[in-house]
Amino acid sequence: MKYKNLMITLYYKVLFMSRQNPVRPGHPGGQLETLQEISDIKRIMERSSRFISLSGLSGIAAGLCALTGAYFANNILTDYYFEYNHSGYTDQNFESLKFKLLMVAGIVLAAALILSFIFTWRRAKQNHLPIWDLTARKLMWNILIPLISGGLFILAMLQYSEWRFVAPACLIFYGLALVNGSKYTLTDIRYLGYMEITLGLVNTQFTGHGLYFWAAGFGILHIIYGVLMWWKYERQPVKVNSH
Amino acid sequence: MTYMKNPINGLNKVFDNRIRLGVMSVLMVNEEISFNDLKQMLEVTDGNLATHLVNLEDNGYIKVHKGFIGRKTNTTYAVTKAGEKAFSDHIAALENMIKGVK
Numbered sequence: 001m002k003y004k005n006l007m008i009t010l011y012y013k014v015l016f017m018s019r020q021n022p023v024r025p026g027h028p029g030g031q032l033e034t035l036q037e038i039s040d041i042k043r044i045m046e047r048s049s050r051f052i053s054l055s056g057l058s059g060i061a062a063g064l065c066a067l068t069g070a071y072f073a074n075n076i077l078t079d080y081y082f083e084y085n086h087s088g089y090t091d092q093n094f095e096s097l098k099f100k101l102l103m104v105a106g107i108v109l110a111a112a113l114i115l116s117f118i119f120t121w122r123r124a125k126q127n128h129l130p131i132w133d134l135t136a137r138k139l140m141w142n143i144l145i146p147l148i149s150g151g152l153f154i155l156a157m158l159q160y161s162e163w164r165f166v167a168p169a170c171l172i173f174y175g176l177a178l179v180n181g182s183k184y185t186l187t188d189i190r191y192l193g194y195m196e197i198t199l200g201l202v203n204t205q206f207t208g209h210g211l212y213f214w215a216a217g218f219g220i221l222h223i224i225y226g227v228l229m230w231w232k233y234e235r236q237p238v239k240v241n242s243h
Numbered sequence: 244m245t246y247m248k249n250p251i252n253g254l255n256k257v258f259d260n261r262i263r264l265g266v267m268s269v270l271m272v273n274e275e276i277s278f279n280d281l282k283q284m285l286e287v288t289d290g291n292l293a294t295h296l297v298n299l300e301d302n303g304y305i306k307v308h309k310g311f312i313g314r315k316t317n318t319t320y321a322v323t324k325a326g327e328k329a330f331s332d333h334i335a336a337l338e339n340m341i342k343g344v345k
Binding site: 031034037038040041044045047048049130133134 | 261264265268269271272273276280283284285334337340341
């Protein structure tokens with residue numbers, strides 16, 4: 001957005017000057033006409049390059065889904081290890097553990113996606129913006145490249161029973177996806193991406209605690225990010241009742 | 244600053260039109276864009292947009308690329324060097340107009 005700052009400067013200059021309203025030849029509106037022209041350019045440039053309807057509430061919802069999922073996964077794991085210590089390792093128990101964990105992961109992913117979509121869709125509607133346009137497509141595509149690569153990479157690791165780096169890989173690839181996508185939406189999301197990547201890298205040194213890192217990255221960070229974004233962009237000024 | 248010699252100086256007649264100005268604004272921040280995306284972004288009708296695109300093309304400000312997605316034609320538009328220059332000059336002229344008020 002090389003023109004963005006220029007536009008904002010212009011905007012205030014024009015607002016300040018508008019009372020003097022000198023006549024622009026051929027334009028009866030004069031200065032106001034120029035103001036309109038400049039704000040049009042600014043609005044169109046912004047709207048055509050970034051998907052700005054992403055809602056902070058989506059982040060909070062996704063975070064809560066992740067925390068709920070982590071709680072259930074933790075219970076499932078505790079039960080498994082309880083069995084393991086009492087009756088030893090059985091293929092059947094291990095298969096059932098894998099199945100249950102995958103179910104939880106699938107449900108969490110679906111719930112998080114659906115809820116995030118609902119809040120973002122609602123915000124787009126409130127702002128009278130299309131939910132699916134050029135900017136949404138660009139954002140989606142740029143997020144999906146690292147995300148799908150990461151997903152396939154993790155499946156390949158599981159194929160060789162390499163489970164230790166599943167949580168770190170989830171966090172790192174997700175972080176990379178956010179950094180990549182930040183060029184096409186609110187730039188703040190880049191910082192969430194940096195945090196996820198860092199958390200993932202730290203996690204590589206504490207491989208036994210993947211679930212906690214996973215809960216921190218997908219749960220807590222999402223909630224913090226969501227609250228901050230909601231506060232910054234969506235909060236309605238509180239109406240004070242005066243008597 | 245002294246009062247502007249001529250405030251209209253540097254303002255580009257081609258950008259007098261809202262739609263043409265809109266097309267240029269979109270193209271300045273997007274490498275390449277399809278007809279349908281432009282239409283959705285600017286909320287204009289097919290015929291109206293097409294006329295203004297032809298005008299911009301005739302002025303050498305945009306270049307048109309006709310491609311195919313399957314059997315459907317997919318026409319995309321991009322800004323030319325000349326268009327970029329003309330648009331920047333137009334912005335500069337607008338800025339000068341406001342400065343000139345002092």
